[in-house]
Amino acid sequence: MIVSPEEIRLRLPHIELAAQAYGPADGSPVIALHGWLDNAATFARLAPKLQGLRIIAVDFAGHGYSQHRPPGGGYALWDYVHDVLLVAEQLGWPRFSLLGHSLGAIVSVLLAATFPERVRRLALIDGLIPPTVEADAAVATLAEALRGRLTLATKRKPVYPSLERAAQVRQRGVGHVSFAAAQLLAQRGLMPVAGGLTWRTDSRLTLATPLRLTAAQAQAFVSALSCPATLVLAEHGLLVQRDGLDTLLAQAAINIERLPGGHHLHLDDEQGAQLVADCFNPFLSAP
Incomplete structure (x- = not known):
């Protein structure tokens, strides 16, 4: 079931973000965060199935209808965290739950x-920690990122003759989404240009990350979680492919729900969305 959410704008001190609102205004507050190169439409199937919640699905900076960071800026994980805190401030939500997929789960x-007093519950979909590197790889990681920045001006975004063609390309991208899911993401992620359509996303989002956490640092964030947390692991998702996942989860106080489907199981089809909703409805509505 796909409904038409309310489109809202969130004017933060440093940037304006777009978002989609679902559910009753007096519902339990939830901020929903999408994955890398996706947008708020990733919750188009799932959000209508979550009951009694006021869900604000945000387009991260540089994604969807949100503004891009200013020239010279970047897209570090902690910048997204700062954005979400400011979104909560603007909404007047001192405490809220987080619903995150992939990158959105990592940010959550x-x-x-870091702010346990603000987060009531944590609902994660096929995402937990960012890719990590050990300390001795930091030099090469930074060098790769800076080389990418130097050549960014010479790159051009692809132009597609139709939304359907763009959706076909997105279908084969990160996470291998269904064609129906790719269409939903493309409808919010494309803009008209000479010759057809291209992605709204900021080209800087495709650059290598200049500084990554070590595995120990990532573990420290997971170990610091104090709110109730549920993680949906997709049987054919990206997270199950991570080395050391079982060890990490064994040390974390996180409820694990293993479901069939791929990385975008909550968006690929109605059945997958319902399975995820069945996990999260009792969890997010609990006192």
Whole structure:
């Protein structure tokens, strides 16, 4: 079931973000955060199935209808965390739950760990910690990122003749989404240009990350979680492919729900969305 959410704008001190609102105004507050290169439409199937919640699904900076960071800026994880805190301030929500998919789940974990007094519950979909590197790889990681920045001006975004063609390309991208899911993401993620359509996303989002957490640092954030947390693991998702996942989860106080489907199981089809909703409805509505 796909409904038409309310489109809202969130004017933060440093940037304006777009968002979609679902549910009753007096529902339990939830901020929903999407994955890398996706947008708020990733919750189009799931959000209508979550009951009694006021869900604000945000387009991260540089994604969807949100503004891009200013010239010279970047897209570090902690900048997203800061954005979400300011979104909560603007909404007047001293405490709220977080619903995050992939990158959105990672940002949710960082926020919940560092500001435990703000986060009531943590609902995660196929995401937990960012890719990590050990300390001796930091030099090469930074060098790769800076080389990418130097050549960014010469790169051009692809142009597609139709939304359907763009959706076909997105279908084969990160997470291998269904064509129906790719269409939903493309409808919010494309803009008209000469010759057709191209992605709204900021080209800087495709650059390598200049500084990554070590595995020990990532573990510290997971270990610091104090709110109730449920993680949906997709049987054919990206998270199950991570080395050391079982060890990490064994040391974390996180409820694990293993479901069939891929990385975008909450968006690929109605059945997958319902399975995720069945996990999160009792969890997010609990006192």
